[in-house]
Amino acid sequence: MKLYLVDHNYRYAVEQMLLTLFPDERPEYPTTPQEEGDDYVKIALLVGDTQARATCRMRRGGKISGGGAFVPVSSFTDSLVKNSKLSQIVKLAFYRAALDGGHPKPVWGALTGVRPGKLMEKLLREGKSIPEALKVFREEYDVSPERTGLCLRTAEATLKAAETLGEKDVCLYIGIPFCPTRCDYCSFVSQSVEKSMALIEPFFEALLKELHAEAEAIRTAGLRVVSIYMGGGTPTTLSAEQLDTLFTQIESELDCSYLREITVEAGRPDTITLEKLQTLRKHNVGRISVNPQTMSDRVLQCIGRNHTAEDIRNALALVRQAGGFTVNMDLIAGLPGDDVETFQKTIDQVLSLTPENITVHTLSRKRGSSLSENEAPLPDAAAVGEMLDYAASQLLDFAYAPYYLYRQKFMSGGFENVGWSKPGSESLYNICIMEELCSILAIGGGASTKLVAPGGVIKRSFCPKYPKEYIEKNDELCERKQEIIDWYREEEL
Numbered sequence: 001m002k003l004y005l006v007d008h009n010y011r012y013a014v015e016q017m018l019l020t021l022f023p024d025e026r027p028e029y030p031t032t033p034q035e036e037g038d039d040y041v042k043i044a045l046l047v048g049d050t051q052a053r054a055t056c057r058m059r060r061g062g063k064i065s066g067g068g069a070f071v072p073v074s075s076f077t078d079s080l081v082k083n084s085k086l087s088q089i090v091k092l093a094f095y096r097a098a099l100d101g102g103h104p105k106p107v108w109g110a111l112t113g114v115r116p117g118k119l120m121e122k123l124l125r126e127g128k129s130i131p132e133a134l135k136v137f138r139e140e141y142d143v144s145p146e147r148t149g150l151c152l153r154t155a156e157a158t159l160k161a162a163e164t165l166g167e168k169d170v171c172l173y174i175g176i177p178f179c180p181t182r183c184d185y186c187s188f189v190s191q192s193v194e195k196s197m198a199l200i201e202p203f204f205e206a207l208l209k210e211l212h213a214e215a216e217a218i219r220t221a222g223l224r225v226v227s228i229y230m231g232g233g234t235p236t237t238l239s240a241e242q243l244d245t246l247f248t249q250i251e252s253e254l255d256c257s258y259l260r261e262i263t264v265e266a267g268r269p270d271t272i273t274l275e276k277l278q279t280l281r282k283h284n285v286g287r288i289s290v291n292p293q294t295m296s297d298r299v300l301q302c303i304g305r306n307h308t309a310e311d312i313r314n315a316l317a318l319v320r321q322a323g324g325f326t327v328n329m330d331l332i333a334g335l336p337g338d339d340v341e342t343f344q345k346t347i348d349q350v351l352s353l354t355p356e357n358i359t360v361h362t363l364s365r366k367r368g369s370s371l372s373e374n375e376a377p378l379p380d381a382a383a384v385g386e387m388l389d390y391a392a393s394q395l396l397d398f399a400y401a402p403y404y405l406y407r408q409k410f411m412s413g414g415f416e417n418v419g420w421s422k423p424g425s426e427s428l429y430n431i432c433i434m435e436e437l438c439s440i441l442a443i444g445g446g447a448s449t450k451l452v453a454p455g456g457v458i459k460r461s462f463c464p465k466y467p468k469e470y471i472e473k474n475d476e477l478c479e480r481k482q483e484i485i486d487w488y489r490e491e492e493l
């Protein structure tokens with residue numbers, strides 16, 4: 001889409017709105033004047049003595065439309081606020097022009113960004129009452145009543161979790177970048193075991209070395225690990241013996257007295273054995289994810305999974321037999337080959353399995369996944385909307401509550417991912433990572449460390465995505481742990 005910005009340079013705001021409204025479009029900034037018949041978006045900004053006004057003119061598919069928004073200059077209390085308000089009216093003008101041109105109203109209205117809950121939390125923290133915060137969502141951002149309600153409930157869960165965290169509390173993430181086979185929609189870095197079996201052992205050795213260095217940094221910086229999350233990939237591709245070795249080292253090198261939860265993703269049922277589950281229980285792993293994504297054998301086949309819905313039921317029976325786990329099950333709305341009726345059956349079947357947590361994702365067509373390369377046929381946005389509405393109403397009926405939520409780029413219909421939980425079974429890690437409540441220290445393949453300071457300052461660093469590269473850079477990664485010590489030292493100063 002050709003974008004013309006007049007008298008401003010709020011490119012990021014414009015691109016965020018472009019991606020939200022038209023996810024298949026990419027921004028172009030022509031240096032030549034508009035040509036007759038071209039589709040375009042032209043957004044102008046005028047800051048006067050009393051008012052700043054943004055206006056947008058759009059031509060799309062031959063139809064001309066327009067929109068505008070304004071803000072009083074008296075509300076610019078400082079340059080940061082001014083910047084944020086101007087960027088907001090630029091987005092709103094674009095949004096209103098799109099709606100004027102016939103674009104269907106998105107459920108999230110003019111709200112862009114991956115963490116809609118942050119705005120709700122900010123409003124509540126600033127002292128706004130719940131009705132006032134809801135009004136801002138409705139009137140200033142045009143968010144639907146359902147999404148506004150969802151946001152309020154997740155924001156309340158975040159604020160409650162935040163109260164329980166101390167300044168030196170952190171989460172530890174461990175990335176295991178292997179899976180039995182690669183799912184078609186996967187954009188993670190996971191290596192299929194079939195192709196990279198020989199790398200597992202050297203990767204595991206490197207991981208233990210990195211864990212040792214991380215634990216040393218955690219001790220030196222005086223940090224308290226409150227949650228451990230092992231993801232990937234599929235961590236249960238590791239053998240029972242390897243899982244035992246890893247957790248034994250964790251117990252001997254970390255002070256586990258502050259630990260409130262340990263989660264292990266066992267996403268693929270074809271990796272779950274009773275022996276592995278008993279090993280995890282022996283080390284106090286209390287949360288596990290068994291992720292069907294769908295309970296339809298046909299859809300499982302469409303996404304390249306080598307197992308059936310029956311395998312998922314059997315895996316879950318093993319988890320229950322081992323006992324003592326809070327279970328999460330991930331589902332995805334919008335998978336290729338799925339439809340509203342099949343998805344509804346998936347929801348009903350998963351509810352009958354009574355997991356404590358159910359996470360309902362919307363398919364995100366990220367680059368790197370073979371779905372985006374193969375252009376697989378997908379349910380349209382209206383169908384995905386129906387799927388999510390059904391999921392929400394059933395989950396509420398079965399006494400699950402939404403407790404975290406986020407959006408991603410390239411999501412079907414601009415919807416969201418929502419973590420639902422039975423009361424008291426919420427995952428602290430999920431809230432912490434999504435809402436940036438504390439630092440996430442991360443080791444392993446594709447892991448990303450996020451150092452969070454009060455006030456929201458964040459520093460990130462990444463481990464290499466591929467096992468081979470991870471193994472080669474292991475020494476460097478271990479040396480980099482000094483960053484954690486320095487970060488907290490500066491924080492103290």
Ligand code: SF4
Pocket residue numbers: 178179181182183185186187188190232233234267268
């Ligand atoms: S199980 Fe998850 S991480 Fe592994 S290939 Fe499938 S989507 Fe990717």
